[in-house]
Amino acid sequence: MVTDQLERLSRLPIRDNLRGLRPYGAPQIDVPILLNVNENTHGVPGDVRRAIVEAVQDAVAGLNRYPDREFTLLREHLAGYLGHGLTADNIWAANGSNEVLQHILLAFGGPGRTALGFPPTYSMYPLLAGSTGTSYLAGTRADNFDLDAGATAEQVAETGANIVFLCSPNNPTGTALSLDVVAAAYEAGEAARAIIIVDEAYAEFSHTGTPSALELLPGRERLIVSRTMSKAFALAGARVGYLAAAPEISDALRLVRLPYHLSAITQATAIAALTHSAKLLANVDEIKRQRDRIVSALTGLGLPVAPSDSNFVLFGGLEDPRAVWQGLLDAGVLIRDVGIPGHLRVTAGTEEETRIFLETLESLIRPSVS
Structure with missing residues (x-):
């Protein structure tokens, strides 16, 4: 499907520096817990x-x-x-x-x-x-x-x-x-x-x-x-x-x-x-608490975590990040594979979303964490 689209596109007189490029965009998948594009998961009051x-x-x-x-x-x-x-x-x-x-x-x-x-x-x-x-x-x-x-x-x-x-x-x-x-x-x-x-x-x-x-x-x-x-x-x-x-x-x-x-x-x-x-900004402190909770929990699992001043956490130490990403998706949790070897990124969600993410992640990686 994607190949056909690219072939059709290549037949147009598109600028040379745009040939072969793919449009920006994270996967848009309908699952219960969306933690992949760093949205504010608390919504507008x-x-x-x-x-x-x-x-x-x-x-x-x-x-x-x-x-x-x-x-x-x-x-x-x-x-x-x-x-x-x-x-x-x-x-x-x-x-x-x-x-x-x-x-x-x-x-x-x-x-x-x-x-x-x-x-x-x-x-x-x-x-x-x-x-x-x-x-x-x-x-x-x-x-x-x-x-x-x-x-x-x-x-x-x-x-x-x-x-x-x-x-x-x-x-x-x-x-x-x-x-x-x-x-x-x-x-x-x-x-x-x-x-x-x-x-x-x-x-x-x-x-x-x-x-x-x-x-x-x-x-x-x-x-x-x-x-x-x-x-x-x-x-x-x-x-x-x-x-x-x-x-x-x-x-x-x-x-x-x-x-x-x-x-x-x-x-x-x-x-x-x-x-x-x-x-609107009242939820920022709660989001920061969930971010810090994720950092603490992942560190406790032995996974290296990048220091975060944002509403998301990048973590590494994964032998097969794509398998972990898919395992989370199968459980209804969508996070982001950003293409850094051994790493995935997760948005800080609500307290319940964070709990489900952490419990699911631990079940997926615990056997392989040294």
Whole structure:
């Protein structure tokens, strides 16, 4: 089936750099427990749902008109949420953080320019680069998935990359970056005038004291901090991503965005959610507790676990991760095979979902754990 699709696709005059590629996407399988795409498993509280419905209902009355092209009120709410002295001029938003990243690549990438990432990291980076005609370079991490300032700066300088992706907490490893890594990458990119993107999609799940690159924005016009409302805000289905940066970054992105790219419905949903951010974020601490519970339990099973500042856990030590993945699926639990040898990744679910995952996993691996 897939082979036939690829053959039919190859007969079209598709761009050469897209030939043979497969679209991004995790398996979509209907099972009771979905712990594979790092969604917020707690959902939107009832009173917030009602507030969103009311806001959307009001927006529907004006659907015969185009929405606010500058999504000004949304930018004001996002700036207020982030703090750090940011204003609406520092904010940009789009339909999910992937579109935010696409806008950045459209404005600052393209033919003859390069983007640098540090795998294992978010698998959309090379796909977004390719779709915009931007060359993608794969840097290296330490064996424990860490990045240090010196090695990062050296790679940024040596490659002369025009765009640098730093994911913190990193997907799929969950590891967070120290601010000295971000600062070193920024300085190393001075010669190439590199745009440094710190992708903080999972920032709200970080351990207390883990810094945000938002602290580094003043005086750094080429630094961008990307965020999303999909994870901590439980709004994956609403598709709202955003960034904070110097105002001139948004000016550049206005040159490549589609007209009225954020619908009135999207804007109304996001503003209503931000108005009730405290209630939406109330489940974050519980998700963090389940994450730490998973880390503790897997460590107790003798499985190596990557330190996680996110709502998911990457664990290794598996002789046959595909068999473990299938065994969990057969039991109604879907997690993610991210392609790292000997490893799997699991999203922190509810207390009950976590219990079922841990008990099923132990039953599958206990005989083989040394």
